[in-house]
Structure formats: C-alpha cells, structure tokens
Amino acid sequence: MTDHLLNLHTDALGAMRRGPKGFSRLAAGLSETDDGHETDLGVFQARILEGDAGLTTLWSRALCQWDAALTADWSSAPPCSDERRADAYARLGFGADLAKSLDAAAPVDKGPQPVVISESNQAWYTRDKAVSRAFYWPAYENLLRTKGWSEPAITSLGEAAHNVVERLSDPARVEAYGARGLVVGYVQSGKTANFTGVIAKAVDAGYRLVIVLGGTLNLLRGQTQRRLDMELIGQENILGGADPTDLDALVGVDYQDDEDWPGKFVSHGSRPSHLGAFDLERLTTKDKDYQSLERGIRALDIEKVEKSLPLYHPANLHPAAARIMVVKKNKAVLTKLVNDLKKIGPILGEIPALIIDDESDQASVNTTDPSKWEEGKETRSAINTLVCQLLGLMPRAQYIGYTATPFANVFVDPDDSADLFPRDFLVSLPRPVGYMGVEDFHDLDSDLPASERTVANSREAAHVRGIDTSTGDRLLEAIDAFVLAGAMKLYRSAKGVPDGPFRHHTMLVHESVRVADHAALAARIKGLWDSSYMSSESHFRLAALFESDYMPVCSARSDGLPVPGSYEELRSHVSRARQLIGSGGNPVIIVNGANEKDYAQPGLDFDRTPNVWKILVGGTKLSRGFTVEGLSVTYYRRKTQQADTLMQMGRWFGFRPGYRDLVRLYIGREEPYGKDKSLDLYEAFEAICQDEEAFRSELTQYAQMIDGEPQLTPRRVLPLVSQHLGLVKPTARNKMFNAELTEIRxxxxxxxxxxxxxxxxxxxxxxxxxxxxxxxxxxxxxxxxxxxxxxxxxxxxxxxxxxxxxxxxxxxxxxxxxxxxxxxxxxxxxxxxxxxxxxxxxxxxxxxxxxxxxxxxxxxxxxxxxxxxxxxxxxxxxxxxxxxxxxxxxxxxxxxxxxxxxxxxxxxxxxxxxxxxxxxxxxxxxxxxxxxxxxxxxxxxxxxxxxxxxxxxxxxxxxxxxxxxxxxxxxxxxxxxxx
Known part of the structure; x- marks a missing residue:
C-alpha cells in the first residue's frame, strides 16, 4: 500500500536542499489530497512517537544534515548545537511538542566535528549542485547504511567529504587551477571511508580522472582497490554491464573467487550510463597495478559530445565516463604513468583530475636537504619528483593528502610552488564513534592515585600489560590471552552476537626490524605453542588468566555483551580457538621481506581468506597502512626515535566492535627511553599522543572565521607544530627543514x-x-x-x-x-x-x-x-x-x-x-x-x-x-x- 504521508514528507524535504523552510505551506502545495490529513502535524507527530521507521529515518537524515553543515545561511548558530536545531524547528514552523518528539527520535549529535583550516575559496559546490547530479554518493551512502552505520555517522562523513570537495576547483571552471589539501585522521580510523566519500562526491560533481596513490606495497594497494571496487565502483562497472550471475562473464574478473562477490559489492541496478548517469572505468584491478595502458593512450582519450567545446564544459563533462586507478607509490609504476600521460597531448589540460595520496607523509614528501641543493636548482626525492610531475602535467589536477601523522606535510616549504604543501585547505577529522585510539590505552586525564585505579576506572589497568624482563617477558601469557580472546569471540557468537567482526582473529608481535630476528621469534612462538597447548594442563593456566584478567575486565567493560560466569563455560570454545589458530600446523605467519612475493601469502589476504586466526610476526611493513583485521592482542617492544613512526606502529588502534573489552596490549615498560632513562615505551606513546592532541586542539581553536575571513590558513599552520621534543622528533630530520614557531593570544x-x-x-x-x-x-x-x-x-x-x-x-x-x-x-x-x-x-x-x-x-x-x-x-x-x-x-x-x-x-x-x-x-x-x-x-x-x-x-x-x-x-x- 502506498504511504502517501511518507511520500509527501520525502518530496517536501527534497525541496529543502538549501535549508529548512515552512513545512505546512510547502506540504499543502505538494499534497495530492484536500482532506488535510497528510499535512496535519499531529498525525506526523503520532507516527514519530509510534516509531515509524520510514519517517524517522527520513527526518533523522535531514535534521543531521542541517545540524552538521559547517556554514548555513539560514542560521548563525554553530553546527551541531541545540541553537542550530532550534533555528531549524522555527523555520519549519514546528511547535515544542513536535520538536521534542523529533529530538527524542534524532538527538543532536554533539560529538566532535571536522575542523577545516582553509584559504577563502570560490563558492561553486552548493548543496543544490551536490544533489542535482548525485549518483555515486547516494549509492555509497546507502551501502554504509546496510553496513550498520548510524545516520549521524553517515552525515558526519558526508559533511567532511562535502567540506573537502567544495575546496577543490570547480571542474567546469574555465581558468585551470589545482588545489592542494591535506586531510588528517587517526591511525586506522577510517580514512579510506572518508576519501571514498570524497571520490564519490567529486566524480558526481564532474571530476573525470581519479588517481589514488595507495601505499608502497601491492598488498596495501590491493586492499584499497578492493574497497573502492566494492563500495564505490560497483558490480556493473567492474563487469562492463554484463550479468554478475553469468559465469562466462566472470572469466577474468578479479573477484570470481572472493566470497563477498557479488553480494557485498554495491550494485547500481544497471550500467550507470543506462540510468542517465556515467560509468566508472577501472585502469587498475585488484591484482594488477598500473601497466603501460593496455588499450593504448585512447583509454584516457575521453570522448566529447560537443567536439568544438573543451572537455571541462558541462555539455561534455557530465556525460563522460570517469577513469579511476589505484597505483603504488613506486618509482617504476609512477614513471610508466607519467610517460603515458605525456603522450596524451592537449586534452590532458582539459581533464579535471583528482589525486588522492593515502599515507601522504610516506614517500611523497621531499626529503632532500635544501642546504645541499645546487644554486638555483632544486633536488627532489624520487616519488616526490614523480608526484609533482603528475600535477605539472595536469593543470586541472587537485591533490589531497591523507594521513594520521601530518607533521611532515605541514613542514613542507609553503613557497615551493611545485611541491605538495597543503596551501588551500587542511581538514582535521573527528575521532570516530567506536574507535580505540591512544587515549583508550592511557589514563591521560585521570587524577586518581595509582593505588585507587581499577579495571573499571582505568584504561591502562583494563587493557595494558607491561613487560618487565626482570620477571619474565610474558610472551606465553600474551599467547594465552590471544587464545582466551578468541574463545570469547566464539562464545559470544554462540550467544547470538553478530559474528561479522569475529571473522578474523589475530595477534601482532613486533620486537625488531631485523628479518633474522623475526625468524627466530616465530620459531620460539611455534615452540611455545607446541609445548604449551598439546596437553590438558594448559587449561589450568588459561583458567587462571581468565579468572584474574578477562573475567574482571569483561564484567566491568563488556557493555552488555555476554560474559561466561566461569572458565568451564568457556572451555569448549577454548578448544575450538586453539584448533583455528593452529590450523595448518603453524600458528605463526611472518610478515617481512623486500619483495612483493613475501607478502603474497593467503594468510595475509583478509579479503579472500575466510578466517585468518594467526599470530603475525613482523617489523616495519606492519607499521603503516597495513590493516591487521581482528587484532585483539599486541605484543610490542620495538622502539623508534620518530614520533610519526611510533604512532603508525600502533596497529592496535582501530575499531573493535563486539570485543573492545578483549583487547590487550603487552608493551615494554622497563626499558628506559631517552637520555634521562626516565620513560619507557608505553609512556613514549602517551607523550606523543599529548603532542598530537595539542596540535588538533590548536587547529580547532583557530578554525573560527573572523569577519568572514579565516584567521588561520594552511600556510600559517606550520608554526603550531610542537618542536620541543628531545629524543623523539615529530618526524624524520629530513622532513623538518622549514619549521618555526609563532605567536599566540x-x-x-x-x-x-x-x-x-x-x-x-x-x-x-x-x-x-x-x-x-x-x-x-x-x-x-x-x-x-x-x-x-x-x-x-x-x-x-x-x-x-x-x-x-x-x-x-x-x-x-x-x-x-x-x-x-x-x-x-x-x-x-x-x-x-x-x-x-x-x-x-x-x-x-x-x-x-x-x-x-x-x-x-x-x-x-x-x-x-x-x-x-x-x-x-x-x-x-x-x-x-x-x-x-x-x-x-x-x-x-x-x-x-x-x-x-x-x-x-x-x-x-x-x-x-x-x-x-x-x-x-x-x-x-x-x-x-x-x-x-x-x-x-x-x-x-x-x-x-x-x-x-x-x-x-x-x-x-x-x-x-x-x-x-x-x-x-x-x-x-x-x-x-x-x-
């Protein structure tokens, strides 16, 4: 049966793209009946109070978007405030009772919002324009809903993406301009989701070439390619319009053996170009990085509808298919791409392009010393040279760097016009809901004496287990914790907790960067496993750890998730966890090496392997970009003298739905860190966290506009970075040539x-x-x-x-x-x-x-x-x-x-x-x-x-x-x- 009331509200809200307006008058004009039932606000309120899912979702979406808009010409109140929401109700003409009902159904999200530091930009990406050609963004938005994202979380991501896209150049602009920006997130906090949203909105707006620089390994590049294929590009574009259930059509498709294909890959219903939109053509695949163009240079020769007009003219731009590629930050690969682009000719100057640089502080930043340059001649590192050449070849290319450790990026010389300094904008993303970061393992703001801290009031007591080698290195205990955490996941799954987050279960052991050390450590872990878990006596040890550690922590922090009352209730799941971890005869996977083949192990492919339940031993390659799925226990003792490297090593940060209380960090506590020998590795992380949060706080404080003008611009961010570090610098010495402090009120x-x-x-x-x-x-x-x-x-x-x-x-x-x-x-x-x-x-x-x-x-x-x-x-x-x-x-x-x-x-x-x-x-x-x-x-x-x-x-x-x-x-x- 047609829900006329829902349809009316859908149409009314569709007419409010620029902001809320008088609802009753608008609804009266749109209503198909004359009895007034559909426009009766009392009927609307009653449906909301009854928990009507359709209306509640519809209005939650609209209210969240109005709340979160960074700027609103209909309200002077700050975003995500009660005042902004009150202004919306006043403009809608809603009374106090209806407002109260809507507030209960869709509360104002007062959590942290994106912080934008920007030069004044040309206002081209209006709300109307964003909606008028939206195709890939709504598809991505709906996919996030099916994955369980809340409306406030989707709105937050959408607003952050909108804030980025509106600071790019208008793709239809006659004068070519290439913006440079930086987006700062948290380690393993969902930056990929953000730049996927940016790409979706950017291609909808008219960008027709997207280049994603996706890490320095095929493993990382492939992870990014799959995410974009699954959540943005979609089945129809991957297949070129062929039927996804046709086995013949799947020949050569890189996801034919992927258990998530095609069900979890977004579907657009038909080939987008058949629906009045435009197609996305992949120039790379899950398994193939960029090669010299297999279809020749014509792959980038975008056909024009109006031959006499430039490609960036709307008549040509919007019908054209967009090209997308995910490439490694590798000299050979990028050289092929640069050489191919050089052959294209004048059309290259007409293509609105977007370059997304994931982990932009790695490899992309120029690390040569200006003091050693020849007079009048700049010297650049290899990847920096090639990325700068890409931007030089495409005058309409926009560059956006993504990182969780931004210091190297803001230390780039602002006056080096050919470099990657984020001169146009810097966006600091909020800490996402459900994320476990540094502060979840430290008691940063606690004034409680150590003697009064418990697993209930202390994050450190709940999650951190210090390693003091004078009393043993606790490696076997850490492995026991890994087994117990796996058993708890199996127990919760048996009790009806959705087991999606439990698909993979991993432990990370990181002690050294030396390959020889990894082999020796892996052999030791294998020996401990064989000698410690092959008899029933191991149950006594596991039971003791469960009683002393997991039971009290889970009882205090399980947040309503099932917790067994005794070890005996968990025992059968312990046995199953041991079987899964030891499958194949070895519980350990070594992750290291200089060659790509060293990482092409089935046990490291979290996408195609049904269940990865293993202990990963490695070094540098595990410390940036690589997402260790299902990570529950970390055993960490490696040191570094660079703050950004230290933070990137924190693979234990991330989202842990259903098992936050099971996460354990075994970390060196006795080894002195620094000249005064007063700090250990755990305290080192705490110190770096405080510096990083201070930087984010500075950005937040100075983001406020004054008389319509920014008081802080990206060129002026550089001096806000703390530099009073001793042993641990904000970043490598060769990235800090241009930093100096500023004055503050x-x-x-x-x-x-x-x-x-x-x-x-x-x-x-x-x-x-x-x-x-x-x-x-x-x-x-x-x-x-x-x-x-x-x-x-x-x-x-x-x-x-x-x-x-x-x-x-x-x-x-x-x-x-x-x-x-x-x-x-x-x-x-x-x-x-x-x-x-x-x-x-x-x-x-x-x-x-x-x-x-x-x-x-x-x-x-x-x-x-x-x-x-x-x-x-x-x-x-x-x-x-x-x-x-x-x-x-x-x-x-x-x-x-x-x-x-x-x-x-x-x-x-x-x-x-x-x-x-x-x-x-x-x-x-x-x-x-x-x-x-x-x-x-x-x-x-x-x-x-x-x-x-x-x-x-x-x-x-x-x-x-x-x-x-x-x-x-x-x-x-x-x-x-x-x-």
Missing part, C-alpha cells in the same frame, strides 16, 4: 609552559625571580568549589592559598624566566605583555597555590616563604617539557571562574574572590621532578625545600576579555624560503 584559555630548565643553577635562578610573588604561599587558605560539569555530576573541592598581584608585577617576573631549549613561552609572553592596555586592559591577577590532599601532603618553605604543598611531576620522553603542570580540576576551576567573570553577569563566587572581567588567574606549583612521593621528601631538609630542585611552575588563564576588537588570536612568523 589565549583569552580565557590556559597557557601552560612546560619546558623548564634542567640545570640546578637555572632552576634556583628562576625560583629567586619568583620571590616577589611567593607571599602567596603565606596567604590565608580557602576551600574552593568546582561546580558540577560534563566531567562530574558532583561538586568537587580543593584547598588553596590565594593572593592578588598587579598585572605589571606578574609580567615583570615572567619576563625574567629562563627556559630549556627553544623559548616556547615567548609567543605567549609577547601577548601577556600587551595586556597593559596596548591590546587589552588586565588590572590584576589572582595567584592560586593549590594544596595536595592532607593525607599525601608534603610541605616545605621555598626561599624563606611560608610552608606550602610541593607537587611532583615527570618530564616527557626525553623532552624538556613536563607532561602537564596543573591538576585537571584546578584548571577547570580556573577556566570556569574566568568564564563566569567575563560573561557580564559575575557570579557570587567570582565576586567573593575579587575576580572581575579584567582579572586573570595564575595557578602556581612548586614542582619537584620526580616519579614517586619519596623523592619529594628527599628534596626537603628541616622543612626547607632545596631551591635547586624546586621548579616554580605555573599555568596562566587570561580573562576572556583579553583581546582586541578584531578577535584574532594569532600573529605569525614562519621560516620561509621566499624570504
């Missing part, structure tokens, strides 16, 4: 310098410079309240000493301080110095000296001051910088008070503390560099702290009013070859 936001001197004499000198302000330690102590917020529903308190000081007195002290290495505080000090009226007026600062809890407090006098609470902090990863200075609750208290004071309606507590809209807050901490409380006692003699060991550390929170009328937050200085 921070109204209402914490400024927390962390690179304090190491030398005792400099530490003491800094302490003496603070002496004029140390009277704060003797001030009356008060109990300060932190009201409930998103982090806690409870009011929290802490004790602190408080004293007010004039602005000039504070700045005078800060100007005298010394720092370790580069002075990263200088940009902030330049800003603070101008708050004497030159930039804005700050009258005074409230000094706050927080005290630790009484039962853990160690007090001492500093340079004759009244006794105060000492705190201990540790530096990061051989950096000059500490991990953090201020306590999280102290910082939140200061920020909330500053926000209240600057709101124009000062709170009672702000007035009680003398904090006005022209008052800032400084949190002051006498820090002893130490990892344990016992070291604090060692720094104190007869109640006096050793001034050579007490670092006067601080966090400054300026008033929210501490800026000028332009509201700009940045002033730039960057090292540039053009200066």
């Amino acid at each position: 921070s109204p209402g936001r914490p400024i927390e310098p962390a690179a304090y001197p190491r030398e005792p004499a400099k530490i003491q000198a800094n302490a003496k410079r603070w002496k004029p302000l140390l009277h704060v330690f003797g001030a009356a102590r008060q109990t300060l309240d932190l009201p409930p917020d998103e982090t806690s529903p409870l009011t929290r308190t802490f004790e602190a000493a408080l004293a007010a000081v004039p602005h000039d007195s504070l700045v005078s002290v800060l100007r005298q301080l010394e720092w370790e290495g580069d002075n990263h505080f200088e940009p902030h000090l330049n800003y603070l110095s101008k708050l004497n009226g030159e930039l804005a007026k700050v009258d005074d600062w409230l000094l706050v000296a927080p005290q630790t809890t009484p039962n853990r407090r160690i007090e001492a006098s500093v340079l004759g001051s009244a006794p105060t609470s000492l705190v201990r902090r540790s530096r990061q990863l051989d950096k000059a910088a500490f991990g953090r200075i201020s306590g999280m609750e102290h910082r939140r208290w200061a920020e909330s008070l500053i926000e209240e004071a600057g709101s124009g309606n000062e709170s009672v507590r702000a007035r009680a503390l003398g904090v006005s809209s022209r008052t800032g807050i400084v949190l002051v901490y006498p820090v002893v560099e130490a990892s344990k409380d016992a070291a604090l006692l060692a720094a104190v003699t007869d109640g006096t702290a050793d001034p050579k060991r007490v670092i006067m550390a601080f966090t400054v929170v300026p008033p929210t009013t501490a800026n000028d009328s332009t509201r700009r937050l940045l002033r730039y200085q960057a090292k540039r070859s053009g200066i």
Whole structure:
C-alpha cells in the first residue's frame, strides 16, 4: 500500500536542499489530497512517537544534515548545537511538542566535528549542485547504511567529504587551477571511508580522472582497490554491464573467487550510463597495478559530445565516463604513468583530475636537504619528483593528502610552488564513534592515585600489560590471552552476537626490524605453542588468566555483551580457538621481506581468506597502512626515535566492535627511553599522543572565521607544530627543514609552559625571580568549589592559598624566566605583555597555590616563604617539557571562574574572590621532578625545600576579555624560503 504521508514528507524535504523552510505551506502545495490529513502535524507527530521507521529515518537524515553543515545561511548558530536545531524547528514552523518528539527520535549529535583550516575559496559546490547530479554518493551512502552505520555517522562523513570537495576547483571552471589539501585522521580510523566519500562526491560533481596513490606495497594497494571496487565502483562497472550471475562473464574478473562477490559489492541496478548517469572505468584491478595502458593512450582519450567545446564544459563533462586507478607509490609504476600521460597531448589540460595520496607523509614528501641543493636548482626525492610531475602535467589536477601523522606535510616549504604543501585547505577529522585510539590505552586525564585505579576506572589497568624482563617477558601469557580472546569471540557468537567482526582473529608481535630476528621469534612462538597447548594442563593456566584478567575486565567493560560466569563455560570454545589458530600446523605467519612475493601469502589476504586466526610476526611493513583485521592482542617492544613512526606502529588502534573489552596490549615498560632513562615505551606513546592532541586542539581553536575571513590558513599552520621534543622528533630530520614557531593570544584559555630548565643553577635562578610573588604561599587558605560539569555530576573541592598581584608585577617576573631549549613561552609572553592596555586592559591577577590532599601532603618553605604543598611531576620522553603542570580540576576551576567573570553577569563566587572581567588567574606549583612521593621528601631538609630542585611552575588563564576588537588570536612568523 502506498504511504502517501511518507511520500509527501520525502518530496517536501527534497525541496529543502538549501535549508529548512515552512513545512505546512510547502506540504499543502505538494499534497495530492484536500482532506488535510497528510499535512496535519499531529498525525506526523503520532507516527514519530509510534516509531515509524520510514519517517524517522527520513527526518533523522535531514535534521543531521542541517545540524552538521559547517556554514548555513539560514542560521548563525554553530553546527551541531541545540541553537542550530532550534533555528531549524522555527523555520519549519514546528511547535515544542513536535520538536521534542523529533529530538527524542534524532538527538543532536554533539560529538566532535571536522575542523577545516582553509584559504577563502570560490563558492561553486552548493548543496543544490551536490544533489542535482548525485549518483555515486547516494549509492555509497546507502551501502554504509546496510553496513550498520548510524545516520549521524553517515552525515558526519558526508559533511567532511562535502567540506573537502567544495575546496577543490570547480571542474567546469574555465581558468585551470589545482588545489592542494591535506586531510588528517587517526591511525586506522577510517580514512579510506572518508576519501571514498570524497571520490564519490567529486566524480558526481564532474571530476573525470581519479588517481589514488595507495601505499608502497601491492598488498596495501590491493586492499584499497578492493574497497573502492566494492563500495564505490560497483558490480556493473567492474563487469562492463554484463550479468554478475553469468559465469562466462566472470572469466577474468578479479573477484570470481572472493566470497563477498557479488553480494557485498554495491550494485547500481544497471550500467550507470543506462540510468542517465556515467560509468566508472577501472585502469587498475585488484591484482594488477598500473601497466603501460593496455588499450593504448585512447583509454584516457575521453570522448566529447560537443567536439568544438573543451572537455571541462558541462555539455561534455557530465556525460563522460570517469577513469579511476589505484597505483603504488613506486618509482617504476609512477614513471610508466607519467610517460603515458605525456603522450596524451592537449586534452590532458582539459581533464579535471583528482589525486588522492593515502599515507601522504610516506614517500611523497621531499626529503632532500635544501642546504645541499645546487644554486638555483632544486633536488627532489624520487616519488616526490614523480608526484609533482603528475600535477605539472595536469593543470586541472587537485591533490589531497591523507594521513594520521601530518607533521611532515605541514613542514613542507609553503613557497615551493611545485611541491605538495597543503596551501588551500587542511581538514582535521573527528575521532570516530567506536574507535580505540591512544587515549583508550592511557589514563591521560585521570587524577586518581595509582593505588585507587581499577579495571573499571582505568584504561591502562583494563587493557595494558607491561613487560618487565626482570620477571619474565610474558610472551606465553600474551599467547594465552590471544587464545582466551578468541574463545570469547566464539562464545559470544554462540550467544547470538553478530559474528561479522569475529571473522578474523589475530595477534601482532613486533620486537625488531631485523628479518633474522623475526625468524627466530616465530620459531620460539611455534615452540611455545607446541609445548604449551598439546596437553590438558594448559587449561589450568588459561583458567587462571581468565579468572584474574578477562573475567574482571569483561564484567566491568563488556557493555552488555555476554560474559561466561566461569572458565568451564568457556572451555569448549577454548578448544575450538586453539584448533583455528593452529590450523595448518603453524600458528605463526611472518610478515617481512623486500619483495612483493613475501607478502603474497593467503594468510595475509583478509579479503579472500575466510578466517585468518594467526599470530603475525613482523617489523616495519606492519607499521603503516597495513590493516591487521581482528587484532585483539599486541605484543610490542620495538622502539623508534620518530614520533610519526611510533604512532603508525600502533596497529592496535582501530575499531573493535563486539570485543573492545578483549583487547590487550603487552608493551615494554622497563626499558628506559631517552637520555634521562626516565620513560619507557608505553609512556613514549602517551607523550606523543599529548603532542598530537595539542596540535588538533590548536587547529580547532583557530578554525573560527573572523569577519568572514579565516584567521588561520594552511600556510600559517606550520608554526603550531610542537618542536620541543628531545629524543623523539615529530618526524624524520629530513622532513623538518622549514619549521618555526609563532605567536599566540589565549583569552580565557590556559597557557601552560612546560619546558623548564634542567640545570640546578637555572632552576634556583628562576625560583629567586619568583620571590616577589611567593607571599602567596603565606596567604590565608580557602576551600574552593568546582561546580558540577560534563566531567562530574558532583561538586568537587580543593584547598588553596590565594593572593592578588598587579598585572605589571606578574609580567615583570615572567619576563625574567629562563627556559630549556627553544623559548616556547615567548609567543605567549609577547601577548601577556600587551595586556597593559596596548591590546587589552588586565588590572590584576589572582595567584592560586593549590594544596595536595592532607593525607599525601608534603610541605616545605621555598626561599624563606611560608610552608606550602610541593607537587611532583615527570618530564616527557626525553623532552624538556613536563607532561602537564596543573591538576585537571584546578584548571577547570580556573577556566570556569574566568568564564563566569567575563560573561557580564559575575557570579557570587567570582565576586567573593575579587575576580572581575579584567582579572586573570595564575595557578602556581612548586614542582619537584620526580616519579614517586619519596623523592619529594628527599628534596626537603628541616622543612626547607632545596631551591635547586624546586621548579616554580605555573599555568596562566587570561580573562576572556583579553583581546582586541578584531578577535584574532594569532600573529605569525614562519621560516620561509621566499624570504
């Protein structure tokens, strides 16, 4: 039976491409009846309350898209906010009751959104244009729904893709222009899904040649090709229109032995060109990288409908088939492609092309040293040369790099016009829902003492198992964990949990880059397997690990998934897991080698192998791009001195549906990392995570437009990358020739310098410079309240000493301080110095000296001051910088008070503390560099702290009013070859 109400709402929303408008009036004009039933909002609300799937999905889609649009000419409210949703309801003419029903059915997704840093771009990719020729994007969108993606997740991906495509050049533009951009995601977080969406929208818009640079191995290139074939290109384009059930038509098709063909490959219903759209022609296949064009140069000689008009004219562009290829970043392959393109002739200048560079910080970046170039002559590395040649041959080619570790890309010289610097845009993707990243294995924001952390409140306690070789290397235990995790997957599948995510079950062992070491380690694992799992005694060992580890973690973190009450309930599944892992007589696969044939193993083809249940042993080749499906246990001990390499090694990051609580990371904890030997491998990851998140936070803060213009552009991003790293650099030395820091304004936001001197004499000198302000330690102590917020529903308190000081007195002290290495505080000090009226007026600062809890407090006098609470902090990863200075609750208290004071309606507590809209807050901490409380006692003699060991550390929170009328937050200085 026809659902007239659903059809009416579909038509009405179809007429709202540019944004919401009066629904009742629009519906009345579209309705096919005169009885008013279809246009009755009460009937609509009743259907929503009844859970009508069709209407709910339809409106969820529309509301999510309106919520998420980065810019909306119908609302001034920020994206994904209650205010934006309220504006939509007001324009629709919906009352409070209907709005409440829709909110319940489709809540506002207030999660993180894409951050876009961009030059001003030509507005060509409007919502109307995006919809008017949409074919491949709706097909991809529907495929994601069949895979279980939620409407907010699909909308988020669609908006991120739209934000990218609208910053490319209009494919029908007369003047040729090639945009350059960078998209930053997280390691193994779904970047392929994002660039698939970008390709879908771009070809719909008119791009007719797509080149995907898909890794440095056939294995990785083939993974990308299959994803695009399955989710974008589709059955009909792969077969050229032949019947996918015709066995004769499958001869030569690269998916005839793929268990997902054809059922899981998108189907367009017919050849797209028969449906009024255009076809996608593959120039590479799953098993074949780019060869010199088998059909000759005519494969890229796109036929014109109107011979007298250029290809980029709409009359020729939109009927034309698009060509797509996925190629390795390999010198021989790219040379063939460049040579073929050179033969095409003038038509090449008419083709709107899109180059997607996956893992763009690998191989693509020029790594030659400019100081060694011959005068007037640039020298480029091989892959960089070839990619730049591709762009030079195609003046209408757009380049988009994708990476999770962007530092090498933003260090490219902005003035090198032939290089790949993302001059036009930089998009930072949000952390996806369901993703397990660095923060899921570290307690980054926890103030809980180690003694109070449990598997329920500590991510580290739940997922991380440290390796200390003084008590054994725990390799057998890690293998036991792998067996138990596999048994738990089988148990959950038997209990009705969808087993799609359980198809593959893997363990990764990564200790060394040496091939010989891999062979020895694989032999040891095989020996452990043969000697430890061939008898019933292994059950006693597995039962003990289940009781001590898996049962408590799963009970606390299973999120409603089935958990066996005892090992006996799991025992039969343990036996089956052992059979699967040991199938073929060997539980181990070695993943290494210099040749492609070394990776052409059935056990590494997660697409064509029905079930991969194995332990993978390898090195570098497992550390970037390669997705280890079903990864549950990682045994990791390899070190590196490059932050981006370290992060890319984190193969344990990713999506773990149905088994997040089963994931375990066995990682080196005892091996010292850095000159001061104070950090281990696990802490190294934590330090890198903090630097990376700081970079993303900077992008988010400065993405806001000012008077319609961007205050931060890609050319000015470079100085925001943290460079106060010691042993571990943000990226390789040969990618860091052009980096320099900038100046920053921070109204209402914490400024927390962390690179304090190491030398005792400099530490003491800094302490003496603070002496004029140390009277704060003797001030009356008060109990300060932190009201409930998103982090806690409870009011929290802490004790602190408080004293007010004039602005000039504070700045005078800060100007005298010394720092370790580069002075990263200088940009902030330049800003603070101008708050004497030159930039804005700050009258005074409230000094706050927080005290630790009484039962853990160690007090001492500093340079004759009244006794105060000492705190201990540790530096990061051989950096000059500490991990953090201020306590999280102290910082939140200061920020909330500053926000209240600057709101124009000062709170009672702000007035009680003398904090006005022209008052800032400084949190002051006498820090002893130490990892344990016992070291604090060692720094104190007869109640006096050793001034050579007490670092006067601080966090400054300026008033929210501490800026000028332009509201700009940045002033730039960057090292540039053009200066």
